[in-house]
Amino acid sequence: MTRFRQAVRTLLRSEILDAAYQLVTDEGWAGLRVAPVARIAGCSRQTVYNEFGTNAKDAIGLALVEREAEHFLLGIQAQLDAHRASLEEAATAGVGFVLRRAVDNPLIRSVLTAARGGQDDELLAYLTTRPEPVFDTATTMLDAYAADAWPEVDAVSRSLAVETIVRLTVSHIVQPAADPEESARRIAVITTRIAYPGKA
Template sequence: MATRFRHKVRSLLREQVLDAAYAQVAAEGWGKLGIAGVARAAGVSRQTVYNEFGTKDAIGLALVEREAERFMIGIAAELDAHRESLEAAATAGVTFVLRAAADNPLIKAVMTSARGGDEHLLTYLTTRGEPVFDTATAMLDAYATDAWPEVDAESRSLAVEAIVRLTVSHIVQPLAAPEQSAARIAKITARIAYPDWQRPG
């Protein structure tokens, strides 16, 4: 009982600190984020923040991972609503992500900081983004295995990797309206999942 209580308290504390960091990054950018400021905003000591996260980098990674988990919930809802077709589901899921990313205060702060020359937080979406990619890939692979069992394992793996990496690429560097980009990404994903010789009629 005591162990479960301590775990719950620590989880609440972590969320409190991340909420404070999120608000600071959204308002002032990643470059202005500091452990002392986060601690003050969260109503805890600076040592408490250090004990929980250790470094500013760890806070950045935790922020990006938390947003990715929230995005996964929205994606799952879109996939469920379009389960009859892999391409339709992919279009809906990617459209949701690209629209949500465009309106997300943290993502906006990441992009603004990068355009100003500070690409540190952006690396958690790109070159150092493996935890985010791993979370998204595992979720989508499990979903696709259940929803579209006719897709062989290799094609499914390639399709999932393609949709995750292409979507992140379009978040970082939008090339068209979310709906247009999503339709294109979904078409690529469907062609990988269903090579011409096994595409459902």
């Protein structure tokens, strides 16, 4: 595939996902259908199927969550970089960023509202029970970052700490137990104690 054709395909995919994002945030996951996506994106239904396959709705849902996860991970990395001297401070900043952004994120808000109202929880599975893209991507990124930033943490403790912070953060997105700052502080304390068990 030529560079031009690849650029056109990337742009088309982005426009389709933008259209799907608009529909999901306006009407919920149940409102996502190929025909309206194609109309908003300015392409044919067949183009959408060509890009995302015969099971286009699920593929689009996965792609939407992957795209949001990438945005969140970029923000998390910036927070970690700014607090690299202390794992606990970095964890507090990173988790706080995620929890605050999740409250205002239209896609997450739409998914959680639909699930809590008993309307539809298919897309919620990408945040909770399916390992990809949230758990696998976040775990891989954070494990690599932690190994570089805090090499004194042994591999087993690091792995446990990373899994804990990812799962607890997602849990607090889905079912908040306190305000974002307090939740972030508590998750960071738990994570730090797992990473440094001798200092607990």
